[in-house]
Structures are given as structure tokens and as C-alpha cells.
Amino acid sequence: MxxxxxxxxxxxxxxxxxxxxxxxxxxxxxxxMDEQDYLDGSLPVTKIYEYYDRTKNIPSxxxxxxxxxxxxxxxxxxxxxxxxxxxxxxxxxxxxxxxxxxxxxxxxxxxxxxxxxxxxxxxxxxxxxxxxxxxxxxxxxxxxxxxxxxxxVPKSRLAFVPGSLEFLRAGGRVSNLAYLGGALLKIKPCIELIEGKLVSTKKYRGKIAGVAEKLMREYLSQYEIDRKHLYLIYSIGLDEEVKKRMEEIAEEYGFENVKWIQAGAMISTHAGPGGFGIAGLEV
Structure with a gap:
């Protein structure tokens, strides 16, 4: 064999x-970035945030x-x-x-x-x-x-809210007008994978603590996720209290095995710091 x-x-x-x-x-x-090619995984994600702070551009x-x-x-x-x-x-x-x-x-x-x-x-x-x-x-x-x-494959469900509209704007994924309106109203888009494409499916208003809880509860109401496994995703900058609350909700819904994963360079480049996501398999 x-x-x-x-x-x-x-x-x-x-x-x-x-x-x-x-x-x-x-x-x-x-x-x-800075005309240098880095292998994903070898570059600390914080370097991406530092690059944006310095240049107001995101890496490619x-x-x-x-x-x-x-x-x-x-x-x-x-x-x-x-x-x-x-x-x-x-x-x-x-x-x-x-x-x-x-x-x-x-x-x-x-x-x-x-x-x-x-x-x-x-x-x-x-x-x-x-x-x-x-x-x-x-x-x-x-x-x-x-x-x-x-x-x-079709049973894998991912949803996340980016931590920063600034990164979406810098990457050309939202217009300046939409960015200004979203920033003023504290609106965060929910991004889901639909047939393999990244699609904005809804919008949340408020601080990330409330947004993350709304996202998680709506996700778990919309999809019948296998309670054996759940991934919670964060980008650097997400408050520890938010992470703790998400774990409490996962326990409330009866998940047996919950794992946190940190968003790497590919996602963090477009989502920015302080984002939250959830991934599971439908039964």
C-alpha cells in the first residue's frame, strides 16, 4: 500500500x-512589498501592518x-x-x-x-x-x-469580517465613497465563499465585539455545522476578550473541538488587523 x-x-x-x-x-x-518578494509564512504578519502604516498601501x-x-x-x-x-x-x-x-x-x-x-x-x-x-x-x-x-468541499462554510476597511480600500476592494460611509457608520462587511468566490453577503454595524457575536450566531443559525469541529479565525489585533467570548458561544452551541487559527499574510494583506472569522463543515 x-x-x-x-x-x-x-x-x-x-x-x-x-x-x-x-x-x-x-x-x-x-x-x-518594497520591491521584495517574501515567501508567505516566512514573513511576520506585523510587517504587513507596518508597511501599510508607512506607505498607506498594502503589499501585493x-x-x-x-x-x-x-x-x-x-x-x-x-x-x-x-x-x-x-x-x-x-x-x-x-x-x-x-x-x-x-x-x-x-x-x-x-x-x-x-x-x-x-x-x-x-x-x-x-x-x-x-x-x-x-x-x-x-x-x-x-x-x-x-x-x-x-x-x-461544498460543505465547508467560511465567513469572516475584516478588521479594517482601510485595507480593503487600499487594495481597491471598496470605493472611497463606500469606505468613508462605512468608516463613519462603523460598518463591516461579511465576506463568505460562494462557489469558490469571495462575496460580500451582508453588513454589520458596530464595534468588532458585537459584530463578531452577531456573525457567529447568524452563521450557526444559517448552517447546520458538525459539532465535532470548528475553526475560529483571527487576524493579529483582535482583542482577547472577543476571542474568549467566541469560545463561550462555541461551548454554548455544543462544539467539541474548537481551534483558533491566525490569518496569515494572504488574508491579512486584504483584511487588516483585528478581523474575525469562522469555518466549519455542514453535516
């Missing part, structure tokens, strides 16, 4: 303990390219000659990364590519699901595991 190795991009924001425990291979995406982000994928998959194969790779990728609707993986994988045997149609915690929870399946049944046939993962 061939060894199965899971891989994904840095844009999944996988917690380090999960990466280590399940030997998930992570290929970095890119953050570019780029996908993992086909050559990098070829090197990434080839190294996994060299280190594990008889392995099968299952790569669970960042949504193809918001990045060219997955298509680049497809191009690179054309000449690589025993490689399965799955478009997760999700990002950050919504992608991470699919990888986590796959890792738990593999842990429970290490001798599972790769094709069967791939089928189970693909069946879970």
Missing part, C-alpha cells in the same frame, strides 16, 4: 501543530507558480518514492495557484489535485478533515480518500 501524503498552500493558514502531527506538506504563496500577493509546484511535488516524491500525493488547493476562483498546480502535475505520477474552492480556515478545515480520515484509516485507497474529500 502506497503512503498517502497531504499537501496544500500557505493560504490555508494551517496551525503548525496540525502540520507537524499529520506531516502535511505546505507550499508557500508570495507577498511582495501572488500565487505559487508552476515551476515552484513542480519542485515542490518532485521533492516530496524524491523523499518518499512510493507515495501518493493528495493536494488540496486554494480556491481557483481567487488565485491562479491551483491552475499552476495542474500544469506542474501533468508529468507527475500518483498525484491527485482537489480544488477546495475555499481559503484560510475554510480550506484548513478540509485539510484537517482529510488528515483525520487518514489517521483513522491509514490503509485507505487514495481514490476513495479523494472521493470523500471532494464530497466535503
Amino acid at each position: 502506497r503512503q498517502i501524503i497531504l499537501s496544500t498552500e500557505s493560504g490555508a493558514d494551517l496551525p503548525e501543530n496540525l502540520v507537524v502531527k499529520h506531516a502535511v506538506q505546505v507550499v508557500p504563496m508570495h507577498v511582495i 500577493t501572488t500565487a505559487t507558480n508552476a515551476h515552484e509546484y513542480e519542485e515542490f511535488f518532485t521533492k516530496i516524491k524524491m523523499d518518499n518514492p512510493d507515495c501518493t500525493i493528495i493536494h488540496i488547493g486554494y480556491t481557483s476562483k481567487a488565485s491562479s495557484s491551483f491552475q499552476n498546480a495542474v500544469i506542474a502535475g501533468e508529468e507527475i505520477d500518483d498525484l491527485f489535485l482537489i480544488d477546495a474552492l475555499n481559503v484560510t480556515g475554510g480550506l484548513a478545515i478540509i485539510v484537517w478533515y482529510a488528515a483525520l480520515l487518514l489517521e483513522k484509516e491509514p490503509m485507505i485507497e487514495p481514490i476513495k480518500l479523494v472521493e470523500l474529500i471532494k464530497a466535503m
Whole structure:
């Protein structure tokens, strides 16, 4: 039986303990600022905020390219000659990364590519699901595991509110007029992944503490989320009291396993500091 190795991009924001425990291979995406290319994961997120404070611009982000994928998959194969790779990728609707993986994988045997149609915690929870399946049944046939993962892709639900409209404006994602109105009224958009696309689905008004609670309760009312696992997502700057309150609500709703993950460079570049999100799998 061939060894199965899971891989994904840095844009999944996988917690380090999960990466280590399940030997998930992570290929970095890119953050570019001051004309320098940084590998996502090697750059402290605080540097992004410092760059914005200094320039009032946000860094640009780029996908993992086909050559990098070829090197990434080839190294996994060299280190594990008889392995099968299952790569669970960042949504193809918001990045060219997955298509680049497809191009690179054309000449690589025993490689399965799955478009997760999700990002950050919504992608991470699919990888986590796959890792738990593999842990429970290490001798599972790769094709069967791939089928189970693909069946879970449309059940992954992610919603988040950015911490700063300034970052959305700087990135061209809101107009100056909308930014000024939102800033004055303390309005924060809710961003969800709909068929792999980042879509603003509703707006909340008020401080992040109240907004986060509204988001979480509405999310848990809208979706029938599996109570075994829940990801709560934060970008640096989210108040500890808010995080504590979100944990209390998760306990109130009966979740057995709640994990916090920090938004990495790819999401933080566009969402800014102090954001909050939630990701789970529908039953």
C-alpha cells in the first residue's frame, strides 16, 4: 500500500501543530512589498501592518507558480518514492495557484489535485478533515480518500469580517465613497465563499465585539455545522476578550473541538488587523 501524503498552500493558514502531527506538506504563496518578494509564512504578519502604516498601501500577493509546484511535488516524491500525493488547493476562483498546480502535475505520477474552492480556515478545515480520515484509516485507497474529500468541499462554510476597511480600500476592494460611509457608520462587511468566490453577503454595524457575536450566531443559525469541529479565525489585533467570548458561544452551541487559527499574510494583506472569522463543515 502506497503512503498517502497531504499537501496544500500557505493560504490555508494551517496551525503548525496540525502540520507537524499529520506531516502535511505546505507550499508557500508570495507577498511582495518594497520591491521584495517574501515567501508567505516566512514573513511576520506585523510587517504587513507596518508597511501599510508607512506607505498607506498594502503589499501585493501572488500565487505559487508552476515551476515552484513542480519542485515542490518532485521533492516530496524524491523523499518518499512510493507515495501518493493528495493536494488540496486554494480556491481557483481567487488565485491562479491551483491552475499552476495542474500544469506542474501533468508529468507527475500518483498525484491527485482537489480544488477546495475555499481559503484560510475554510480550506484548513478540509485539510484537517482529510488528515483525520487518514489517521483513522491509514490503509485507505487514495481514490476513495479523494472521493470523500471532494464530497466535503461544498460543505465547508467560511465567513469572516475584516478588521479594517482601510485595507480593503487600499487594495481597491471598496470605493472611497463606500469606505468613508462605512468608516463613519462603523460598518463591516461579511465576506463568505460562494462557489469558490469571495462575496460580500451582508453588513454589520458596530464595534468588532458585537459584530463578531452577531456573525457567529447568524452563521450557526444559517448552517447546520458538525459539532465535532470548528475553526475560529483571527487576524493579529483582535482583542482577547472577543476571542474568549467566541469560545463561550462555541461551548454554548455544543462544539467539541474548537481551534483558533491566525490569518496569515494572504488574508491579512486584504483584511487588516483585528478581523474575525469562522469555518466549519455542514453535516
